[in-house]
Ligand SMILES: Nc1ncnc2c1ncn2[C@@H]1O[C@H](COP(=O)(O)OP(=O)(O)O)[C@@H](O)[C@H]1O
Protein backbone atom coordinates (compact mmCIF):
# COMPACT_ATOMS: atom_id res chain seq x y z
CA UNK A 1 0.00 0.00 0.00
CA UNK A 2 2.79 2.37 0.89
CA UNK A 3 4.57 1.73 -2.40
CA UNK A 4 1.36 2.31 -4.28
CA UNK A 5 0.92 5.68 -2.63
CA UNK A 6 4.55 6.59 -3.18
CA UNK A 7 4.31 5.58 -6.85
CA UNK A 8 1.14 7.56 -7.22
CA UNK A 9 2.90 10.58 -5.78
CA UNK A 10 5.67 10.27 -8.36
CA UNK A 11 3.36 9.56 -11.30
CA UNK A 12 0.80 12.22 -10.64
CA UNK A 13 2.86 15.25 -11.76
CA UNK A 14 3.71 13.48 -15.01
CA UNK A 15 0.06 12.56 -15.61
CA UNK A 16 -1.02 16.11 -14.80
CA UNK A 17 1.24 17.26 -17.64
CA UNK A 18 -0.85 15.00 -19.87
CA UNK A 19 -4.06 16.25 -18.34
CA UNK A 20 -3.14 19.75 -19.44
CA UNK A 21 -3.10 18.63 -23.07
CA UNK A 22 -6.32 16.67 -22.62
CA UNK A 23 -8.03 19.86 -21.48
CA UNK A 24 -6.42 21.85 -24.29
CA UNK A 25 -7.50 19.39 -26.98
CA UNK A 26 -11.01 19.10 -25.53
CA UNK A 27 -11.64 22.84 -25.22
CA UNK A 28 -10.02 23.67 -28.56
CA UNK A 29 -11.96 21.06 -30.49
CA UNK A 30 -15.15 21.93 -28.59
CA UNK A 31 -14.90 25.55 -29.69
CA UNK A 32 -14.14 24.66 -33.29
CA UNK A 33 -16.80 21.96 -33.55
CA UNK A 34 -19.43 24.26 -32.03
CA UNK A 35 -18.77 27.01 -34.57
CA UNK A 36 -18.62 24.62 -37.52
CA UNK A 37 -21.65 22.69 -36.30
CA UNK A 38 -23.65 25.91 -36.10
CA UNK A 39 -22.58 26.79 -39.66
CA UNK A 40 -23.68 23.39 -41.00
CA UNK A 41 -26.96 23.57 -39.08
CA UNK A 42 -27.77 27.07 -40.33
CA UNK A 43 -27.01 25.93 -43.88
CA UNK A 44 -29.38 23.00 -43.38
CA UNK A 45 -32.26 25.22 -42.26
CA UNK A 46 -31.48 28.12 -44.61
CA UNK A 47 -34.22 27.15 -47.03
CA UNK A 48 -31.70 27.40 -49.85
CA UNK A 49 -31.66 23.96 -51.44
CA UNK A 50 -28.07 23.76 -52.60
CA UNK A 51 -26.68 25.12 -49.31
CA UNK A 52 -28.71 22.58 -47.37
CA UNK A 53 -27.52 19.83 -49.69
CA UNK A 54 -23.85 20.76 -49.32
CA UNK A 55 -24.19 20.84 -45.52
CA UNK A 56 -25.94 17.49 -45.51
CA UNK A 57 -23.16 15.95 -47.60
CA UNK A 58 -20.48 17.35 -45.30
CA UNK A 59 -22.22 16.13 -42.17
CA UNK A 60 -22.87 12.66 -43.55
CA UNK A 61 -19.28 12.33 -44.74
CA UNK A 62 -17.96 13.32 -41.33
CA UNK A 63 -20.35 10.95 -39.57
CA UNK A 64 -19.41 8.14 -41.90
CA UNK A 65 -15.65 8.13 -41.27
CA UNK A 66 -14.09 6.98 -37.97
CA UNK A 67 -12.64 9.84 -35.97
CA UNK A 68 -9.30 8.07 -35.87
CA UNK A 69 -9.12 7.96 -39.65
CA UNK A 70 -9.99 11.66 -39.84
CA UNK A 71 -7.17 12.42 -37.40
CA UNK A 72 -4.68 10.34 -39.42
CA UNK A 73 -5.83 12.05 -42.58
CA UNK A 74 -5.23 15.52 -41.23
CA UNK A 75 -1.93 14.68 -39.54
CA UNK A 76 -0.35 12.42 -42.18
CA UNK A 77 -2.04 13.31 -45.49
CA UNK A 78 -2.39 17.08 -45.25
CA UNK A 79 1.41 17.62 -45.19
CA UNK A 80 1.48 16.09 -48.68
CA UNK A 81 -0.64 19.04 -49.78
CA UNK A 82 1.70 21.45 -48.04
CA UNK A 83 -0.43 21.82 -44.91
CA UNK A 84 1.88 20.76 -42.11
CA UNK A 85 0.34 20.92 -38.64
CA UNK A 86 1.76 20.13 -35.23
CA UNK A 87 0.23 17.09 -33.57
CA UNK A 88 -1.67 19.35 -31.17
CA UNK A 89 -3.07 21.50 -33.97
CA UNK A 90 -4.01 18.44 -36.01
CA UNK A 91 -5.82 16.84 -33.08
CA UNK A 92 -7.80 19.99 -32.28
CA UNK A 93 -8.74 20.52 -35.92
CA UNK A 94 -9.41 16.83 -36.54
CA UNK A 95 -11.64 16.33 -33.50
CA UNK A 96 -13.23 19.73 -34.09
CA UNK A 97 -14.21 18.86 -37.64
CA UNK A 98 -15.30 15.34 -36.79
CA UNK A 99 -17.50 16.44 -33.93
CA UNK A 100 -19.01 19.36 -35.86
CA UNK A 101 -21.27 16.77 -37.49
CA UNK A 102 -22.78 15.76 -34.15
CA UNK A 103 -23.22 19.34 -33.00
CA UNK A 104 -24.84 20.16 -36.32
CA UNK A 105 -27.48 17.46 -35.96
CA UNK A 106 -28.20 18.59 -32.42
CA UNK A 107 -28.47 22.27 -33.39
CA UNK A 108 -30.70 21.45 -36.33
CA UNK A 109 -33.05 19.39 -34.18
CA UNK A 110 -33.23 22.27 -31.71
CA UNK A 111 -33.97 24.85 -34.39
CA UNK A 112 -36.60 22.66 -36.04
CA UNK A 113 -38.34 22.14 -32.71
CA UNK A 114 -39.35 25.81 -32.66
CA UNK A 115 -42.99 26.51 -33.57
CA UNK A 116 -43.35 27.74 -37.14
CA UNK A 117 -45.51 30.60 -35.88
CA UNK A 118 -42.36 32.16 -34.43
CA UNK A 119 -40.86 32.40 -37.90
CA UNK A 120 -44.02 34.03 -39.22
CA UNK A 121 -44.16 36.50 -36.36
CA UNK A 122 -40.51 37.44 -36.91
CA UNK A 123 -41.01 37.84 -40.65
CA UNK A 124 -44.21 39.79 -40.22
CA UNK A 125 -42.37 42.50 -38.29
CA UNK A 126 -39.84 42.69 -41.11
CA UNK A 127 -36.97 40.70 -39.62
CA UNK A 128 -34.39 39.31 -41.98
CA UNK A 129 -33.17 35.74 -41.73
CA UNK A 130 -30.07 36.34 -39.62
CA UNK A 131 -31.82 38.62 -37.15
CA UNK A 132 -34.63 36.11 -36.82
CA UNK A 133 -32.13 33.36 -36.04
CA UNK A 134 -30.22 35.49 -33.56
CA UNK A 135 -33.11 37.13 -31.73
CA UNK A 136 -36.01 34.70 -32.06
CA UNK A 137 -35.06 31.15 -33.01
CA UNK A 138 -31.71 30.43 -31.36
CA UNK A 139 -32.57 31.91 -27.94
CA UNK A 140 -35.51 29.49 -27.81
CA UNK A 141 -33.69 26.57 -29.40
CA UNK A 142 -30.91 26.74 -26.82
CA UNK A 143 -33.14 25.07 -24.23
CA UNK A 144 -33.56 22.09 -26.52
CA UNK A 145 -29.93 22.12 -27.57
CA UNK A 146 -28.16 22.37 -24.22
CA UNK A 147 -28.71 18.95 -22.63
CA UNK A 148 -27.49 16.96 -25.68
CA UNK A 149 -24.70 19.52 -26.08
CA UNK A 150 -23.46 18.60 -22.61
CA UNK A 151 -23.47 14.93 -23.55
CA UNK A 152 -21.40 15.64 -26.65
CA UNK A 153 -18.96 17.55 -24.44
CA UNK A 154 -18.48 14.44 -22.29
CA UNK A 155 -17.90 12.31 -25.37
CA UNK A 156 -15.36 14.83 -26.65
CA UNK A 157 -13.49 14.81 -23.36
CA UNK A 158 -13.12 11.05 -23.60
CA UNK A 159 -12.38 11.04 -27.31
CA UNK A 160 -9.58 13.55 -26.80
CA UNK A 161 -7.62 10.39 -25.90
CA UNK A 162 -7.59 9.62 -29.62
CA UNK A 163 -5.08 12.44 -29.98
CA UNK A 164 -2.60 10.03 -28.39
CA UNK A 165 -2.54 8.11 -31.67
CA UNK A 166 -0.95 11.06 -33.43
CA UNK A 167 1.62 11.60 -30.66
CA UNK A 168 -0.08 14.30 -28.59
CA UNK A 169 1.21 13.62 -25.08
CA UNK A 170 -2.18 13.93 -23.42
CA UNK A 171 -3.35 11.96 -20.42
CA UNK A 172 -3.76 8.58 -22.07
CA UNK A 173 -0.43 8.68 -23.90
CA UNK A 174 1.41 9.89 -20.79
CA UNK A 175 -0.12 6.98 -18.93
CA UNK A 176 0.89 4.53 -21.62
CA UNK A 177 4.49 5.76 -21.61
CA UNK A 178 4.62 5.66 -17.83
CA UNK A 179 3.13 2.19 -17.62
CA UNK A 180 5.42 0.67 -20.21
CA UNK A 181 8.53 2.11 -18.59
CA UNK A 182 7.64 1.25 -14.96
CA UNK A 183 5.41 -1.83 -15.45
CA UNK A 184 3.12 -0.41 -12.74
CA UNK A 185 0.07 -0.90 -14.90
CA UNK A 186 -2.51 -0.97 -12.16
CA UNK A 187 -1.34 2.17 -10.38
CA UNK A 188 -0.90 4.14 -13.59
CA UNK A 189 -4.17 3.25 -15.29
CA UNK A 190 -6.16 3.60 -12.08
CA UNK A 191 -4.78 7.11 -11.78
CA UNK A 192 -5.55 7.84 -15.43
CA UNK A 193 -9.10 6.61 -15.01
CA UNK A 194 -9.58 8.64 -11.85
CA UNK A 195 -8.29 11.76 -13.55
CA UNK A 196 -10.79 11.34 -16.42
CA UNK A 197 -13.56 10.78 -13.88
CA UNK A 198 -12.56 13.90 -11.97
CA UNK A 199 -13.43 15.86 -15.11
CA UNK A 200 -16.32 13.86 -16.53
CA UNK A 201 -18.34 13.33 -13.33
CA UNK A 202 -18.86 17.06 -12.74
CA UNK A 203 -19.81 17.39 -16.42
CA UNK A 204 -22.28 14.52 -16.10
CA UNK A 205 -23.80 16.19 -13.04
CA UNK A 206 -24.02 19.43 -15.00
CA UNK A 207 -25.86 17.71 -17.87
CA UNK A 208 -28.24 16.18 -15.35
CA UNK A 209 -28.96 19.64 -14.04
CA UNK A 210 -29.47 20.97 -17.59
CA UNK A 211 -31.92 18.18 -18.32
CA UNK A 212 -33.92 18.91 -15.20
CA UNK A 213 -33.83 22.62 -15.94
CA UNK A 214 -34.54 22.62 -19.68
CA UNK A 215 -35.35 19.05 -20.71
CA UNK A 216 -38.69 17.58 -21.69
CA UNK A 217 -41.44 18.36 -19.25
CA UNK A 218 -39.43 21.01 -17.42
CA UNK A 219 -41.28 24.17 -16.56
CA UNK A 220 -40.40 27.06 -18.84
CA UNK B 221 -54.42 50.81 -50.35
CA UNK B 222 -54.37 47.00 -50.69
CA UNK B 223 -55.31 45.82 -54.17
CA UNK B 224 -55.63 42.22 -55.29
CA UNK B 225 -56.11 41.47 -58.94
CA UNK B 226 -56.77 37.94 -60.24
CA UNK B 227 -54.50 36.41 -57.62
CA UNK B 228 -53.94 32.69 -57.97
CA UNK B 229 -52.08 30.31 -55.70
CA UNK B 230 -51.60 26.55 -55.66
CA UNK B 231 -50.08 24.20 -53.13
CA UNK B 232 -48.82 21.39 -55.34
CA UNK B 233 -51.74 20.39 -57.53
CA UNK B 234 -54.31 21.93 -55.17
CA UNK B 235 -55.34 25.38 -56.41
CA UNK B 236 -56.39 27.29 -53.32
CA UNK B 237 -56.89 30.77 -54.79
CA UNK B 238 -58.53 30.82 -58.22
CA UNK B 239 -58.39 34.47 -59.15
CA UNK B 240 -59.03 36.74 -56.18
CA UNK B 241 -59.86 40.35 -56.96
CA UNK B 242 -60.61 42.84 -54.23
CA UNK B 243 -59.34 45.83 -52.37
CA UNK B 244 -59.15 47.53 -49.02
CA UNK B 245 -59.26 51.33 -49.02
CA UNK B 246 -57.45 53.52 -46.54
CA UNK B 247 -59.35 53.71 -43.26
CA UNK B 248 -61.65 50.90 -44.23
CA UNK B 249 -62.45 47.80 -42.17
CA UNK B 250 -63.04 44.77 -44.37
CA UNK B 251 -64.02 41.39 -43.02
CA UNK B 252 -63.08 38.30 -44.96
CA UNK B 253 -65.36 35.40 -44.16
CA UNK B 254 -65.74 31.92 -45.54
CA UNK B 255 -65.59 28.24 -44.66
CA UNK B 256 -62.51 26.67 -43.12
CA UNK B 257 -59.91 25.76 -45.74
CA UNK B 258 -61.27 28.23 -48.29
CA UNK B 259 -57.96 30.15 -48.40
CA UNK B 260 -58.58 33.10 -46.07
CA UNK B 261 -55.27 32.75 -44.25
CA UNK B 262 -53.50 32.21 -47.54
CA UNK B 263 -54.78 35.57 -48.82
CA UNK B 264 -53.51 37.41 -45.74
CA UNK B 265 -50.18 35.60 -45.92
CA UNK B 266 -49.78 36.54 -49.58
CA UNK B 267 -50.51 40.21 -48.85
CA UNK B 268 -47.84 40.17 -46.15
CA UNK B 269 -45.38 38.25 -48.30
CA UNK B 270 -45.26 35.31 -45.89
CA UNK B 271 -46.38 33.23 -48.85
CA UNK B 272 -45.69 33.67 -52.54
CA UNK B 273 -48.50 33.70 -55.09
CA UNK B 274 -48.47 32.28 -58.60
CA UNK B 275 -50.47 34.64 -60.80
CA UNK B 276 -52.15 38.03 -60.77
CA UNK B 277 -50.93 40.95 -58.71
CA UNK B 278 -51.06 42.23 -55.15
CA UNK B 279 -50.11 45.84 -54.58
CA UNK B 280 -49.82 47.86 -51.40
CA UNK B 281 -49.99 51.61 -52.02
CA UNK B 282 -49.10 50.86 -55.62
CA UNK B 283 -45.99 48.79 -54.79
CA UNK B 284 -46.10 45.21 -55.96
CA UNK B 285 -45.79 42.58 -53.23
CA UNK B 286 -42.89 40.38 -54.27
CA UNK B 287 -41.49 38.02 -51.69
CA UNK B 288 -38.15 37.75 -53.45
CA UNK B 289 -37.60 41.51 -53.66
CA UNK B 290 -35.95 43.67 -51.02
CA UNK B 291 -39.04 45.90 -50.92
CA UNK B 292 -40.82 43.13 -49.02
CA UNK B 293 -39.31 44.31 -45.72
CA UNK B 294 -40.98 47.69 -46.13
CA UNK B 295 -44.28 46.07 -47.03
CA UNK B 296 -44.11 43.72 -44.05
CA UNK B 297 -43.49 46.55 -41.63
CA UNK B 298 -46.36 48.50 -43.21
CA UNK B 299 -48.78 45.53 -43.08
CA UNK B 300 -48.76 44.30 -39.49
CA UNK B 301 -50.19 40.90 -38.81
CA UNK B 302 -52.08 39.44 -35.86
CA UNK B 303 -52.24 35.66 -35.75
CA UNK B 304 -54.80 33.20 -34.52
CA UNK B 305 -52.32 31.65 -32.09
CA UNK B 306 -50.77 35.00 -31.08
CA UNK B 307 -47.19 33.92 -31.93
CA UNK B 308 -45.70 36.05 -29.20
CA UNK B 309 -42.01 35.55 -28.50
CA UNK B 310 -42.12 33.37 -25.36
CA UNK B 311 -38.62 34.33 -24.20
CA UNK B 312 -39.46 38.03 -24.08
CA UNK B 313 -41.71 40.05 -21.79
CA UNK B 314 -44.86 41.76 -23.04
CA UNK B 315 -43.01 45.06 -23.41
CA UNK B 316 -40.02 43.41 -25.09
CA UNK B 317 -42.38 41.75 -27.56
CA UNK B 318 -43.90 45.09 -28.41
CA UNK B 319 -40.62 46.98 -28.91
CA UNK B 320 -38.73 44.18 -30.68
CA UNK B 321 -39.64 45.40 -34.18
CA UNK B 322 -39.29 49.14 -33.55
CA UNK B 323 -35.87 48.81 -31.90
CA UNK B 324 -34.28 46.02 -33.89
CA UNK B 325 -35.94 46.22 -37.30
CA UNK B 326 -36.75 49.90 -37.57
CA UNK B 327 -33.75 50.96 -35.46
CA UNK B 328 -35.70 53.48 -33.44
CA UNK B 329 -34.03 54.97 -30.36
CA UNK B 330 -34.84 52.50 -27.54
CA UNK B 331 -36.09 55.17 -25.13
CA UNK B 332 -38.65 56.40 -27.64
CA UNK B 333 -39.74 52.91 -28.62
CA UNK B 334 -40.08 51.85 -24.99
CA UNK B 335 -42.18 54.90 -24.15
CA UNK B 336 -44.49 54.20 -27.07
CA UNK B 337 -44.54 50.49 -26.20
CA UNK B 338 -45.75 51.27 -22.68
CA UNK B 339 -48.41 53.60 -24.03
CA UNK B 340 -49.63 50.93 -26.44
CA UNK B 341 -49.79 48.25 -23.77
CA UNK B 342 -51.69 50.66 -21.54
CA UNK B 343 -54.04 51.36 -24.39
CA UNK B 344 -54.92 47.67 -24.81
CA UNK B 345 -55.51 47.50 -21.05
CA UNK B 346 -52.24 45.88 -19.99
CA UNK B 347 -50.52 48.69 -18.11
CA UNK B 348 -49.75 46.29 -15.26
CA UNK B 349 -48.25 43.55 -17.46
CA UNK B 350 -45.15 45.17 -18.99
CA UNK B 351 -42.81 42.65 -17.37
CA UNK B 352 -44.95 39.54 -17.76
CA UNK B 353 -43.88 36.70 -20.01
CA UNK B 354 -46.46 35.27 -22.43
CA UNK B 355 -46.73 32.09 -20.37
CA UNK B 356 -47.97 34.21 -17.46
CA UNK B 357 -50.78 35.80 -19.51
CA UNK B 358 -54.24 34.60 -20.51
CA UNK B 359 -55.10 34.08 -24.16
CA UNK B 360 -56.98 37.35 -24.32
CA UNK B 361 -54.06 39.20 -22.76
CA UNK B 362 -51.61 37.56 -25.15
CA UNK B 363 -53.67 38.57 -28.15
CA UNK B 364 -53.84 42.13 -26.87
CA UNK B 365 -50.04 42.14 -26.53
CA UNK B 366 -49.91 40.88 -30.11
CA UNK B 367 -52.13 43.76 -31.22
CA UNK B 368 -49.89 46.22 -29.36
CA UNK B 369 -46.89 44.62 -31.10
CA UNK B 370 -48.59 45.16 -34.44
CA UNK B 371 -49.44 48.79 -33.59
CA UNK B 372 -45.87 49.45 -32.45
CA UNK B 373 -44.73 49.03 -36.03
CA UNK B 374 -46.91 52.05 -36.87
CA UNK B 375 -48.41 50.11 -39.75
CA UNK B 376 -50.57 51.46 -42.55
CA UNK B 377 -52.89 48.50 -42.12
CA UNK B 378 -53.32 45.49 -39.83
CA UNK B 379 -54.18 42.03 -41.09
CA UNK B 380 -56.03 39.90 -38.51
CA UNK B 381 -56.20 36.14 -39.03
CA UNK B 382 -59.01 34.80 -36.84
CA UNK B 383 -57.74 36.73 -33.83
CA UNK B 384 -60.34 35.33 -31.44
CA UNK B 385 -60.66 31.74 -32.67
CA UNK B 386 -58.16 30.33 -30.18
CA UNK B 387 -59.71 32.12 -27.21
CA UNK B 388 -62.04 30.87 -24.53
CA UNK B 389 -65.46 32.44 -25.17
CA UNK B 390 -65.30 34.74 -22.15
CA UNK B 391 -62.04 36.29 -23.45
CA UNK B 392 -63.27 37.07 -26.98
CA UNK B 393 -64.93 40.33 -25.97
CA UNK B 394 -61.80 42.04 -24.65
CA UNK B 395 -59.96 41.44 -27.93
CA UNK B 396 -62.89 42.48 -30.13
CA UNK B 397 -63.23 45.59 -27.97
CA UNK B 398 -59.66 46.62 -28.72
CA UNK B 399 -60.19 45.95 -32.43
CA UNK B 400 -63.36 47.99 -32.44
CA UNK B 401 -61.61 50.97 -30.89
CA UNK B 402 -58.90 50.71 -33.55
CA UNK B 403 -61.54 50.74 -36.24
CA UNK B 404 -63.12 53.82 -34.71
CA UNK B 405 -59.76 55.58 -34.83
CA UNK B 406 -59.58 54.97 -38.54
CA UNK B 407 -57.10 52.11 -38.71
CA UNK B 408 -57.19 50.22 -41.99
CA UNK B 409 -58.02 46.60 -41.18
CA UNK B 410 -58.53 43.37 -43.05
CA UNK B 411 -60.05 40.87 -40.64
CA UNK B 412 -60.59 37.16 -41.15
CA UNK B 413 -63.21 36.22 -38.58
CA UNK B 414 -66.14 34.03 -37.72
CA UNK B 415 -67.48 36.69 -35.35
CA UNK B 416 -70.49 37.80 -37.36
CA UNK B 417 -71.55 40.25 -34.67
CA UNK B 418 -68.24 42.04 -35.01
CA UNK B 419 -68.47 42.01 -38.81
CA UNK B 420 -71.97 43.43 -38.77
CA UNK B 421 -71.16 46.13 -36.27
CA UNK B 422 -67.65 47.20 -37.25
CA UNK B 423 -66.94 46.21 -40.85
CA UNK B 424 -67.50 48.60 -43.72
CA UNK B 425 -67.49 45.78 -46.20
CA UNK B 426 -67.57 42.01 -46.16
CA UNK B 427 -65.98 39.63 -48.65
CA UNK B 428 -67.25 36.07 -48.72
CA UNK B 429 -64.71 33.56 -49.96
CA UNK B 430 -65.60 30.05 -51.06
CA UNK B 431 -64.00 27.57 -53.42
CA UNK B 432 -61.05 29.86 -54.09
CA UNK B 433 -63.10 32.81 -55.33
CA UNK B 434 -64.90 35.78 -53.78
CA UNK B 435 -68.48 34.72 -54.31
CA UNK B 436 -70.11 37.72 -52.66
CA UNK B 437 -69.00 41.17 -51.66
CA UNK B 438 -70.76 44.21 -50.34
CA UNK B 439 -71.64 46.44 -47.42
CA UNK B 440 -71.53 44.46 -44.22
CA UNK B 441 -75.19 44.79 -43.36
CA UNK B 442 -76.33 43.77 -46.83
CA UNK B 443 -74.15 40.70 -47.16
CA UNK B 444 -74.81 39.51 -43.63
CA UNK B 445 -78.52 40.29 -43.44
CA UNK B 446 -79.59 39.60 -46.98
CA UNK B 447 -77.01 37.45 -48.74
CA UNK B 448 -77.79 36.86 -52.40
CA UNK B 449 -75.48 33.96 -53.10
CA UNK B 450 -76.81 30.57 -51.97
CA UNK B 451 -73.38 29.54 -50.67
CA UNK B 452 -73.19 32.66 -48.52
CA UNK B 453 -76.70 31.98 -47.24
CA UNK B 454 -75.76 28.44 -46.39
CA UNK B 455 -72.52 29.46 -44.67
CA UNK B 456 -74.19 32.16 -42.59
CA UNK B 457 -76.92 29.79 -41.54
CA UNK B 458 -74.30 27.37 -40.25
CA UNK B 459 -72.19 30.02 -38.51
CA UNK B 460 -75.10 31.72 -36.83
CA UNK B 461 -76.87 28.52 -35.83
CA UNK B 462 -74.09 25.98 -35.36
CA UNK B 463 -76.37 23.16 -34.19
N1 LIG C 1 -48.23 25.44 -46.61
C1 LIG C 1 -49.22 24.73 -47.17
N2 LIG C 1 -48.98 23.61 -47.86
C2 LIG C 1 -49.97 22.89 -48.42
N3 LIG C 1 -51.27 23.22 -48.36
C3 LIG C 1 -51.60 24.33 -47.67
C4 LIG C 1 -50.61 25.14 -47.04
N4 LIG C 1 -51.23 26.18 -46.43
C5 LIG C 1 -52.53 26.03 -46.68
N5 LIG C 1 -52.78 24.91 -47.43
C6 LIG C 1 -54.08 24.46 -47.90
O1 LIG C 1 -54.71 25.53 -48.52
C7 LIG C 1 -56.09 25.56 -48.23
C8 LIG C 1 -56.48 26.89 -47.66
O2 LIG C 1 -55.84 27.07 -46.41
P1 LIG C 1 -56.06 28.36 -45.53
O3 LIG C 1 -55.70 29.56 -46.32
O4 LIG C 1 -55.32 28.16 -44.26
O5 LIG C 1 -57.63 28.32 -45.28
P2 LIG C 1 -58.50 29.11 -44.23
O6 LIG C 1 -57.63 30.10 -43.53
O7 LIG C 1 -59.60 29.74 -45.03
O8 LIG C 1 -59.06 28.09 -43.30
C9 LIG C 1 -56.36 24.40 -47.28
O9 LIG C 1 -56.86 23.32 -48.05
C10 LIG C 1 -54.99 24.06 -46.76
O10 LIG C 1 -54.90 22.68 -46.49
Ligand SMILES: [Mg+2]
Pocket residue numbers: 260261262381382
Ligand atom coordinates in the same frame (compact mmCIF):
# COMPACT_ATOMS: atom_id res chain seq x y z
MG1 LIG D 1 -57.04 30.19 -41.55
